[in-house]
Amino acid sequence: MGPMTGAFNILRHNADRSIEWFSSIVMLNWAFILSLPGETMAVEGTFSEFNHYGLGEERLAVVLALVGAVRIVVLWINGRWPRGPLLRIGGCVVGAMIWGQIAWLMALGTIVDRGIVATGTGVYAMLAVAEILSIYKAAFDARYERGQ
Numbered sequence: 761m762g763p764m765t766g767a768f769n770i771l772r773h774n775a776d777r778s779i780e781w782f783s784s785i786v787m788l789n790w791a792f793i794l795s796l797p798g799e800t801m802a803v804e805g806t807f808s809e810f811n812h813y814g815l816g817e818e819r820l821a822v823v824l825a826l827v828g829a830v831r832i833v834v835l836w837i838n839g840r841w842p843r844g845p846l847l848r849i850g851g852c853v854v855g856a857m858i859w860g861q862i863a864w865l866m867a868l869g870t871i872v873d874r875g876i877v878a879t880g881t882g883v884y885a886m887l888a889v890a891e892i893l894s895i896y897k898a899a900f901d902a903r904y905e906r907g908q
Contacts, residue, residue, distance in 0.1 A: 783887055831855065849898045849902065
């Protein structure tokens with residue numbers, strides 16, 4: 761078995777979880793960018809509501825890093841443990857809440873400060889929708905694992 765065969769098996773095994781992997785990696789990316797030096801969220805409009813609700817860069821970076829990392833571990837062990845799909849459901853619920861809040865706060869910030877809606881609002885709203893669809897897929901997997 762060559763390296764490409766192993767990579768192909770990993771991709772095939774995780775094909776129906778690609779949205780969950782993508783969402784988790786985006787969370788880690790957000791955490792990384794927010795942890796860089798400088799005031800990323802000091803931009804007027806887009807992030808003004810985050811600061812208004814006490815979601816500073818440090819706090820948000822820690823939350824996103826923890827959730828993203830835990831979800832990646834859960835996705836990695838999924839299929840090797842019978843409760844994996846249930847953990848995926850929990851991760852998707854948390855992911856949908858996070859992306860929904862980010863979309864909502866971005867929309868509020870740009871509407872209040874600029875009178876427009878930022879394009880990021882739609883992107884993060886769609887991530888929330890994708891997470892909700894992933895809840896359904898993980899629930900199907902949980903039922904299938906139990907043979908019902």
